[in-house]
Amino acid sequence: MNLALAVLVDGVVYSSWLFLIAAGLTLIYGVMKILNMAHGSFYAIGAYAGASLIGVYFAGGNPPWASYLLLIGAALVSGLIIGLLIERGFLRFMYGRDEVVMILVTYGILLILEDTIKLLWGVDPYFAYQPYTLLGRTKMYGLSFANYDFMLIAVTALVALVLWWSLNRTRAGKILQSVIHDREMAGALGVNVTKIFTITFVIGAFLGAFAGALTAPGISVVPGIGIEVIILAFAVVVIGGLGSVGGAFVGALIVGLSRALSVHLYPDGELFVIYGVMGLVLAFRPQGLFAIAGARKI
């Protein structure tokens, strides 16, 4: 019973964290067909922005409860700046190139951003534990869980709901879906595809930074966190089907729960399980679980 509860809670917490990161990645891929390696850097930038702001905020002795708003604000600002800068300043000149070339382009951006982070924030770790400890812990069947993690689940559920709603129930979402489905046809029917691209990229960058900012209180923010995270997000997105937000949700649950299961039953298999599951899914469904079927061009 205890084991099942621990696996379930750990798994869901980890899944929601994964989904937060993967959502932006899959959204950008769906609309722009760019598998954005720099997404890991967005995550890292969000984490650094959040952690350093929290540090300054608590050093000033301000009311602690508003620090959560600060995290959101840090993600919004850093996501907006970095998203606009990269899309408007660079990526828009690269559209129309091969998908694989675009991976390399974003790999180049990742390398540049990794060092930019080091230049801006230095190489020493940042700690922003206050928002994490502030919420206290809950005891359940003799196990102790951090309430912050439960909040993370709630926030993820909210993000998923908002994403689903705005994609399926709003005009802008319908337009976005039309671009995902057929970029050229949508453009021919009068959709401003360039504008959609910019907006999508900024939203994706914000989601990445948001995931980072929310994670920052629970970890020590050090150089290289983005590199570790991006590869996990890839696994999630590929399992769910590239470009599908719903797929990323299911992919995150699969990866999160199987990792939790492995951590509790067989800790040595932790990393192996994640990519093992990815390999298994790809072997049977090469396009991922929820990919939209595409026509084969001759």
Added chain:
Amino acid sequence: MMTKNRIYLLILAVAMIFAGLVMPYWFSFLVTVALAKGLVVLGLVILMRAGLVSFGQGLYYCAGAYAVGAFSDYFKTDNLLLLLLVAIVCALVISSIVGLLLSRYRDIFFAMFSMAFSMILYGILVKSAALGSSDGFNVVSPTFFGWTVHASGGNMLTYWAAIVLAFLVGAVIWRYFKSPMGMAGEAIRENEIRVEYLGISVQKVIYIKYIIAAVLASLGGAITAMTVGHIDPEMAYWTTSGEFVFIALMAGTGHVAAPLVGAIIFELLRTFAFQVSPYTWQMILGIALLAIIIFLPNGLWSLKEKLMKGAKS
């Protein structure tokens, strides 16, 4: 003309072998590691010519290195040829199984799937205490049936092995690119379905290319392991594979020599960038990568053709 080039190449190889005795060890070390990476990248280029980018060559790079390390440790041998053979066999075994699955995939899925396999190896190695977990372990300095040469403070044997292998493999792959099987790669990149209609099994062609690339990557890993004297799971991490793709893109796929020369240029660039600014060397590499994608989409090798065209006109 052709024979003349061959003689030049032979002279170059012999000159490089003897130069090892007089050049400072750090330089021959750099060239050895660079050529080892060049072999990996050459394998990648074979795949790229068929339109496939593998983000997981680190799998074989690491497997080759660990095969050498584990074999020499377990059987107490330091025989260079035997260890290279072990690396080749290891790559053949893994790639003939993994290749069956991967040869069905294209584009971004091939890239992601190959990356997943290298990360699986990474995940296993990091947690295997017997193989040193994330620290890895040390590898013996090799000998040629007990014979070895130490010059300017280092073992010359791996340097020579790297040069001989680079020239030998280069010549074989050069022939391969001219063969129908090698030519089929470019046809597949252009239009796979038409190739099928011509009666060629695309999957089989890619399967064989994948195995060749794996063997080359494994050889590169084996040379690196014996030269550096230490191996760790980082060799299978995705950033290592990313580096190979980086070199392949920088060098271009136009000629067999491109990845080998490109790897040496890359190592020099990296060493230089690291010395000049230890905190921003990744940034320098990133900017170089973007600049090449924008200005030289066919890699540095296309520069040579451009210059030759300019000289003619």
